[in-house]
Amino acid sequence: MSGMSFILAGMLAAATPFLLAALGELVVERAGVLNLGLEGIMALGAVVAFIVVYHGGGHPAAFAVAALAGCALSLVFGFLALGVRANQVAAGLAVGILGQGLSSLIGNSYESLTVTGLAKWAVPGLADLPVVGGLFVQDIVVWLSLLATAAIWGMFRFSKLGLILRAVGENPQAARAIGYRVIAIRYGAVAFGGAMAGLAGAYASTVYTPLWADGMIAGRGWIALALVVFGTWLTGRIFFGALLFGAVSLASLVAQTEGWAVPSQLLSSLPYIVTIIVLGIITSNKRLLKVNGVASLGEPFGP
Amino acid sequence: MTLRLVRREKASTRMAVLAPLLALLAAMVLNLLLFLAMGKDPAAVFHAMLLEPFSSWAGFSEVLLKMGPLLLIAQGLAIGFRAKVFNIGAEGQFILGAIFASAIPVYFPQATGAWIWPAMLVLGALGGALWAVVPAFWRVRLNANEILVTLMMSLIAIQVLNYLLLGPWKDPMGFNFPQSVMFQYDAMIPILLPGTRVNVSLLIALFSALLAWAYMQRSFGGYQFLVGGLAPKAATYAGFSEARAIWLSLLIGGFAAGLAGAAEVAGPIGQLQRSISTGYGYAAIIVAYLGGLHPVGIVASSLFMAALYIGGDNAMVSADLPVAAVRVFQGTLLVCYLAAVTFVRFRLDFGASVEGGRV
Numbered sequence A: 001m002s003g004m005s006f007i008l009a010g011m012l013a014a015a016t017p018f019l020l021a022a023l024g025e026l027v028v029e030r031a032g033v034l035n036l037g038l039e040g041i042m043a044l045g046a047v048v049a050f051i052v053v054y055h056g057g058g059h060p061a062a063f064a065v066a067a068l069a070g071c072a073l074s075l076v077f078g079f080l081a082l083g084v085r086a087n088q089v090a091a092g093l094a095v096g097i098l099g100q101g102l103s104s105l106i107g108n109s110y111e112s113l114t115v116t117g118l119a120k121w122a123v124p125g126l127a128d129l130p131v132v133g134g135l136f137v138q139d140i141v142v143w144l145s146l147l148a149t150a151a152i153w154g155m156f157r158f159s160k161l162g163l164i165l166r167a168v169g170e171n172p173q174a175a176r177a178i179g180y181r182v183i184a185i186r187y188g189a190v191a192f193g194g195a196m197a198g199l200a201g202a203y204a205s206t207v208y209t210p211l212w213a214d215g216m217i218a219g220r221g222w223i224a225l226a227l228v229v230f231g232t233w234l235t236g237r238i239f240f241g242a243l244l245f246g247a248v249s250l251a252s253l254v255a256q257t258e259g260w261a262v263p264s265q266l267l268s269s270l271p272y273i274v275t276i277i278v279l280g281i282i283t284s285n286k287r288l289l290k291v292n293g294v295a296s297l298g299e300p301f302g303p
Numbered sequence B: 001m002t003l004r005l006v007r008r009e010k011a012s013t014r015m016a017v018l019a020p021l022l023a024l025l026a027a028m029v030l031n032l033l034l035f036l037a038m039g040k041d042p043a044a045v046f047h048a049m050l051l052e053p054f055s056s057w058a059g060f061s062e063v064l065l066k067m068g069p070l071l072l073i074a075q076g077l078a079i080g081f082r083a084k085v086f087n088i089g090a091e092g093q094f095i096l097g098a099i100f101a102s103a104i105p106v107y108f109p110q111a112t113g114a115w116i117w118p119a120m121l122v123l124g125a126l127g128g129a130l131w132a133v134v135p136a137f138w139r140v141r142l143n144a145n146e147i148l149v150t151l152m153m154s155l156i157a158i159q160v161l162n163y164l165l166l167g168p169w170k171d172p173m174g175f176n177f178p179q180s181v182m183f184q185y186d187a188m189i190p191i192l193l194p195g196t197r198v199n200v201s202l203l204i205a206l207f208s209a210l211l212a213w214a215y216m217q218r219s220f221g222g223y224q225f226l227v228g229g230l231a232p233k234a235a236t237y238a239g240f241s242e243a244r245a246i247w248l249s250l251l252i253g254g255f256a257a258g259l260a261g262a263a264e265v266a267g268p269i270g271q272l273q274r275s276i277s278t279g280y281g282y283a284a285i286i287v288a289y290l291g292g293l294h295p296v297g298i299v300a301s302s303l304f305m306a307a308l309y310i311g312g313d314n315a316m317v318s319a320d321l322p323v324a325a326v327r328v329f330q331g332t333l334l335v336c337y338l339a340a341v342t343f344v345r346f347r348l349d350f351g352a353s354v355e356g357g358r359v
Helices: A003-030 A038-054 A059-083 A088-106 A132-136 A140-158 A160-170 A172-177 A182-208 A220-230 A235-258 A264-283 A286-292 B013-037 B042-055 B057-082 B090-107 B116-142 B146-166 B201-218 B220-230 B232-237 B242-269 B280-290 B295-318 B324-345
Strands: A120-122 A137-139 B003-007 B346-350
Touching: A003 A038, A003 A132, A003 A137, A003 A140, A003 A160, A003 A182, A003 A220, A003 A235, A038 A059, A038 A088, A038 A182, A038 A220, A059 A088, A059 A182, A059 B324, A088 B280, A088 B324, A132 A137, A137 A140, A140 A160, A140 A235, A160 A172, A160 A182, A172 A182, A182 A220, A220 A235, A220 A264, A220 B146, A235 A264, A264 A286, A264 B116, A264 B146, B013 B042, B013 B295, B013 B324, B042 B057, B042 B295, B042 B324, B057 B090, B057 B201, B057 B220, B057 B242, B057 B280, B057 B295, B090 B116, B090 B146, B090 B242, B090 B280, B116 B146, B116 B242, B146 B242, B201 B220, B201 B242, B201 B295, B220 B232, B220 B242, B232 B242, B242 B280, B280 B295, B280 B324, B295 B324, B324 B346
Parallel strands: none
Antiparallel strands: A120 A137, B003 B346
16 A cells, blocks of 8 residues: 555544544633643543453443543533632643543553454445545544534534534623523533543544553644644634644654654654644734634633 | 632632642542542551651652752742743653753763763753743744643653664663663762762752742842733733743743753663653642742642652552552642632632622
8 A cells, every 4th residue: 555545544543533632622612711631631531441342341332431531530620720710721731640640540450451443434436446545444433523523613603502602712701791601601611522532532542543551642632732723723624633633643654664764753753743833833823813712711710 | 508709808828828738638538539449558558658758767868869850840840830831841851951961971981070960960951941942932933832832842852862762872781771871970960968869969959949939039030920920911011021931931941850850860860761750840840839839838849749759659569559549649639739729819608799699
């Protein structure tokens, strides 16, 4: 298989952990809350899902448990950031550290074990196309993630819920004045974001690379946070950002098969280097951020 | 009955002192439940974790050894945190400090002289500061969030370390282990307390606390930092430069973390290896917050956190507790502290009140 078609075939699956976590964080940030704990929440989701699959519980149950665990941990963040109005940066870091600690404690006796991933579904006809055919052979979670992307895009674009979320993020005082329960809505957004991060972790540990290793999330939660900024808080752009990172994270595999003489450590750092560069390019355009940014992001709200 | 938070007219000093203690109590209760769930005897675990580090001189000297890097890094970070510059990449700056310092013994393994270890410390501090230049430039000139950039720089630092240890800096006589040569005698920081591993770098760390105190509490420059963090607009109108605060915060944080990294390889470890940092850079974030971002508070919290590290090692041996339990305890502690510290500025109000309303 050539490098190009290899990347096309693997890109969507590699992008899925980024995509799920970033979509969840998009909803959280649109509501005006910054949850920096994604990395730890993903790690917790990853370990609980792995354990469920390892003990024969099956993937659907594993994903459900991961979503619940992510939800629960993100509500600890919610309590700090919304309940007692702690600094959101510190609260996110605290929950992230807690999540990573918990994942490593829970996964202690599962280190380096493996499970079986999910079968892939091919789109009849399209899957046989040359070069791009691999793009249409994906597991069900990838297909569902594409649906979720469309659903969240539609929610922000057309639904009243999307409007309410944005109002709460743009101007919480005004949203409250017209009768919306700002804190309750923000709690809901945080819980949703946590569940999505849990699912992202579950995909990483039970489908994409079906094994458990401490620290296996390897910065993907942080890259998902950066993706929300890259996408300037717009669903479509976040989707393409996730695809880009999916492709970048496959580069090291391609380099191995093509026999490039590049240190593997450089290829492993590639996603981080690309994150720094793209972040600089996007954020230096202040107009872009001003138009699409969330006005009250990270600000505590209360009387 | 409804519970609500009401802003105090004046921040409570009593609560500011009580908050870390309350947080410790709450974290102990939560972890007690966790230990029970894991089938461990909580009494044995807490004894190993919290008392044993202080019960013998040998144990306590190890606590002092761990305290040095935590204290140094946290003092550097706290200056930035107070100015609302969130450098969370101390881990990477620590690693770069260790790498820069190691360059001398790796390239000049035969060199002798009393200048070597001081030169390593200086080089390490510069390396840490250099690693912080990217996030500072990105934030000031490109408007990019320093939280994400510092974190990414840490992940890259680990890869740089791996590259050196698996490639050019690998000890040719090291049985293919990913580690550098053992450093020569003159590349090691002199021991401070005979019979222990505590070296002169502890004095440097304590001196940094004094410097931080003088700078933050007693100088105009430190005052500008505080105002910049609390009221950025007012600070700008008064002519304080935000860019300067960002550059200084990140460079000081990187410098301190780099110094700590250098002191670690030139101290207890004595060579460059993969496990030079056991999460000091992240633990120091907790140390900085637990100490109330205050130079004096951080001395206390770094001592406590160092004891927790040693206690965790004890509990691993005597109570068969996985080492990750310490990370969980640290995380719980920070969560509880952030909840407790709210009551410095707010008080709980039961029932109806004239001011404020239901959210």
